Amino acid sequence: MARQRRRAIQGATIRDVAVRAGVSPMTVSRVINSGDNVRTETRKLVNSAIRELNYTPSPAARSLAGSVPYRIGLLYDNPSTGYLSEFLLGTLDESSRTGAQVLVEKCVETELAGATLGKLLRAGVDGLILPPPLCESAEVLAEIHKAGAAAVGVAPGHPSADMATIRIDNEAAARELTEHLLGLGHRRFGFIKGHPNQTVSEQRLNGFLAALAQAGIGRDAVRIEQGYFTYRSGLDAAEKILDDSAPIPTAIFAANDDMAAATAALAHRLGYDVPEDLSIVGFDDQPIAVAVWPALTTVHQPVAAMARAAVDLVMDEIRRMRTGIGAPRQLLHPYTLIVRESSGPAPQAQGLSSDPAPRPT
Amino acid sequence: MARQRRRAIQGATIRDVAVRAGVSPMTVSRVINSGDNVRTETRKLVNSAIRELNYTPSPAARSLAGSVPYRIGLLYDNPSTGYLSEFLLGTLDESSRTGAQVLVEKCVETELAGATLGKLLRAGVDGLILPPPLCESAEVLAEIHKAGAAAVGVAPGHPSADMATIRIDNEAAARELTEHLLGLGHRRFGFIKGHPNQTVSEQRLNGFLAALAQAGIGRDAVRIEQGYFTYRSGLDAAEKILDDSAPIPTAIFAANDDMAAATAALAHRLGYDVPEDLSIVGFDDQPIAVAVWPALTTVHQPVAAMARAAVDLVMDEIRRMRTGIGAPRQLLHPYTLIVRESSGPAPQAQGLSSDPAPRPT
DNA sequence: CTGAAAGCGCTTACAG
DNA sequence: CTGAAAGCGCTTACAG
Numbered sequence: 001m002a003r004q005r006r007r008a009i010q011g012a013t014i015r016d017v018a019v020r021a022g023v024s025p026m027t028v029s030r031v032i033n034s035g036d037n038v039r040t041e042t043r044k045l046v047n048s049a050i051r052e053l054n055y056t057p058s059p060a061a062r063s064l065a066g067s068v069p070y071r072i073g074l075l076y077d078n079p080s081t082g083y084l085s086e087f088l089l090g091t092l093d094e095s096s097r098t099g100a101q102v103l104v105e106k107c108v109e110t111e112l113a114g115a116t117l118g119k120l121l122r123a124g125v126d127g128l129i130l131p132p133p134l135c136e137s138a139e140v141l142a143e144i145h146k147a148g149a150a151a152v153g154v155a156p157g158h159p160s161a162d163m164a165t166i167r168i169d170n171e172a173a174a175r176e177l178t179e180h181l182l183g184l185g186h187r188r189f190g191f192i193k194g195h196p197n198q199t200v201s202e203q204r205l206n207g208f209l210a211a212l213a214q215a216g217i218g219r220d221a222v223r224i225e226q227g228y229f230t231y232r233s234g235l236d237a238a239e240k241i242l243d244d245s246a247p248i249p250t251a252i253f254a255a256n257d258d259m260a261a262a263t264a265a266l267a268h269r270l271g272y273d274v275p276e277d278l279s280i281v282g283f284d285d286q287p288i289a290v291a292v293w294p295a296l297t298t299v300h301q302p303v304a305a306m307a308r309a310a311v312d313l314v315m316d317e318i319r320r321m322r323t324g325i326g327a328p329r330q331l332l333h334p335y336t337l338i339v340r341e342s343s344g345p346a347p348q349a350q351g352l353s354s355d356p357a358p359r360p361t
Numbered sequence: 362m363a364r365q366r367r368r369a370i371q372g373a374t375i376r377d378v379a380v381r382a383g384v385s386p387m388t389v390s391r392v393i394n395s396g397d398n399v400r401t402e403t404r405k406l407v408n409s410a411i412r413e414l415n416y417t418p419s420p421a422a423r424s425l426a427g428s429v430p431y432r433i434g435l436l437y438d439n440p441s442t443g444y445l446s447e448f449l450l451g452t453l454d455e456s457s458r459t460g461a462q463v464l465v466e467k468c469v470e471t472e473l474a475g476a477t478l479g480k481l482l483r484a485g486v487d488g489l490i491l492p493p494p495l496c497e498s499a500e501v502l503a504e505i506h507k508a509g510a511a512a513v514g515v516a517p518g519h520p521s522a523d524m525a526t527i528r529i530d531n532e533a534a535a536r537e538l539t540e541h542l543l544g545l546g547h548r549r550f551g552f553i554k555g556h557p558n559q560t561v562s563e564q565r566l567n568g569f570l571a572a573l574a575q576a577g578i579g580r581d582a583v584r585i586e587q588g589y590f591t592y593r594s595g596l597d598a599a600e601k602i603l604d605d606s607a608p609i610p611t612a613i614f615a616a617n618d619d620m621a622a623a624t625a626a627l628a629h630r631l632g633y634d635v636p637e638d639l640s641i642v643g644f645d646d647q648p649i650a651v652a653v654w655p656a657l658t659t660v661h662q663p664v665a666a667m668a669r670a671a672v673d674l675v676m677d678e679i680r681r682m683r684t685g686i687g688a689p690r691q692l693l694h695p696y697t698l699i700v701r702e703s704s705g706p707a708p709q710a711q712g713l714s715s716d717p718a719p720r721p722t
Numbered sequence: 723c724t725g726a727a728a729g730c731g732c733t734t735a736c737a738g
Numbered sequence: 739c740t741g742a743a744a745g746c747g748c749t750t751a752c753a754g
Contacts, residue, residue: 061747085446422731
């Protein structure tokens, strides 16, 4: 009779919550799943019991009991491995915590996004997480909408009426980073743009230009080149800026860290000291930012946290699609300016330098 | 009464196997877990029933019934982001499939591995997955052993009596890659070693040297430099090889792709054509191998598959630790030689070239 | 809107 | 060496 079973080391179970809230386990189940068919008052009671007990449903039990599990698709399209690894870190963390099942699929070519997406949908995916640049692919979004699946876009340019989004304020961040450079006395700039298929590229440029405009610096003191977020493209763009300009800028703002790292590498090759002769700043705070020397001044984008939020949000969205109530949520995450060694006082910082740094050989 | 429950889409259950074998589910459970306390004949019966029904135990049910859920820790120490992202991809995939809970923790400094590990153990982790180089950290392994936790080492140098391991045959792969170069007529080589804290570095070198020895090529035709698996270290090593050698080698084997990519970049900078003047090969087949131009000839290491196997294996190990029966499993995964554009016929391949490529400027 | 019953597939703890 | 019973934490399918 007295079968002793060591109590799971875990924490509270659905029964504990039920007892605490004075309802049946069934009602708790309803609250954590759809929230539907439960009186508002009851739901509140249950929710606070959940919070007090710090209850998390057991994924194993859930999946065993045969609830249609939350099947989430993560469709990605060749972002940098630095971004991807941090994104996956956050996803793994949160999916483990919540017991969500995540199917990952790489979209080999953007043109094939539709096919890859179809594969996920056929696998029974209820919702999708779309990191950049897929979050802005009209084709992908249309397909998802058609299939009636939930979606969360990570780092799109703008909030959306059709899907939940998680973003940072790229324009404000770029402005702040530029103000940092202005504060160091820089007055002649280079800017390497991001890939044109992402709105954030434009926003980072806009923030940069806004800061310059506010400081009264004319467009003739700025050399802008197109990049595509890759190291290679950064190298090409930096080459154009550093080879053709006379005098060269005293600071270059690259729209991401990969391109900033490439710019630093090229600057060294050309014999410039960073930041003595040339300050360089990036964006994103990816691993490469501290892997290079000097470490890059940049804007930290909380990629892992955004991925964690995406997992939660897509589960919310799946529930929302099932109940049909509410609108997709739009989250704004905080960014942080990270000042490291790649930015320093402008050379001859007596205002508008008329004495450009000599071009070494 | 007639409660219809949709039968799990899955396949056979433990009961199906029991019926087929004419035993109770309990006996089947014994067979799949320890194999102990079961008559040899009975075990055979059960095993063939398992095979015929293609039965796989449900991880969710196991974890639920076992009351102690499988909590797995993934401790990593700063591998390349390319490796990490692929590793996480595999981990996410398999943990999602099996319902295992994975806690990921980055080990900021190798010296602090103990502390980070303690954190995971306190969080109730039953088993650990250790990607390189932690799989070879004596301190970490001792700590795990002391805590009585299960462990799986991914890509250590050798099988281990104390933990399960998943490896590829690095020496054979390096030999095969070198034979590819020999087949192209190369007779003067450079080799960039991997980080000395990993046995695989040594094994890749050994495989390389073994192939040369077999081809009757003396050590004087080989220039070996130390690298540390990073792009930066590859640059430094390549510089030594290409700056100081006269004549330069016609082929350079870098112990991973990052260093091979760096070598290619330096070669271009110095005005050499790859593979016209110089063939370059890497190892691992990470994303950077196809991101650079020319794409790298390399050895594909199935990192994602190894990570998936690690998740399964650590669950096996956790069960094994609980039952105390059996020995840790040692898995060997297949590698694949991938020939791309960075390797080609040796210049003036009329045997031992006495007419070295001119050094361009 | 809410709950009692049955069951998901497996294991632990007993009893032979 | 083997099995019947109870239970892991949750959900589905009913019944109110």
